[in-house]
Amino acid sequence: MDDIVTNLVIEKQFDFDDLHPSSLDKRPEDEHDIEKSTSTVVEILQQLQRELCLIKLCWPDVSIMTEDLYVQSLPNTYHYVNDKERLLLWYAENFRRQFHAKYANRRPLLLACENECGVQKFVSTSIKRSTLPYPELYTWHGCVQFISDNIVYQPLVKAFIMVSKQIWTGMI
Numbered sequence: 225m226d227d228i229v230t231n232l233v234i235e236k237q238f239d240f241d242d243l244h245p246s247s248l249d250k251r252p253e254d255e256h257d258i259e260k261s262t263s264t265v266v267e268i269l270q271q272l273q274r275e276l277c278l279i280k281l282c283w284p285d286v287s288i289m290t291e292d293l294y295v296q297s298l299p300n301t302y303h304y305v306n307d308k309e310r311l312l313l314w315y316a317e318n319f320r321r322q323f324h325a326k327y328a329n330r331r332p333l334l335l336a337c338e339n340e341c342g343v344q345k346f347v348s349t350s351i352k353r354s355t356l357p358y359p360e361l362y363t364w365h366g367c368v369q370f371i372s373d374n375i376v377y378q379p380l381v382k383a384f385i386m387v388s389k390q391i392w393t394g395m396i
Contacts, residue, residue, distance in 0.1 A: 279313055279316055279317040279320060279335060279336045279344065280336075280344050281313065281314065281317060294340070295340060295341055298340060298341065302339055302340060302341045302343065303341050303343060304343070305343060305344075305345070309345065309346065312346050313336060313344070313346055316335040316336055316346055317335075319335070320332070320333060320335055334347060335347060358370065
């Protein structure tokens, strides 16, 4: 994301060195200046949103050699994209293009994003949501009924005494 923002700043040629405290106190001369600056910000944000939702269909070899111990401890599936995932990303990109052609006014879908290693992976819940094994949990009334049926409240014997390690070890 930093690269996208940096590129946009370079493209728009924002010069932050010219900002002095005295120049920050200046008020815009008319409402047109305010609308112009807000429309520029809105355009930049829309462009960022479009670029973040793009699916990259090229897979460069990623080196596992890094100084970050957390990244080194991750499994190999975090570092590489296998053939099935590549096919799935092709399908997702095809779906994204069709969706954008049919619904141009809607915001773009996030179908793939980069993981901790910078490798783009498919986000499966975007197309088909996962279902819960208990259909009664889909409504608040069903949730309340489920909780009242399955959770038994037991008041503490000494409610005003803080729980200590000894109490927890005695319960185990």
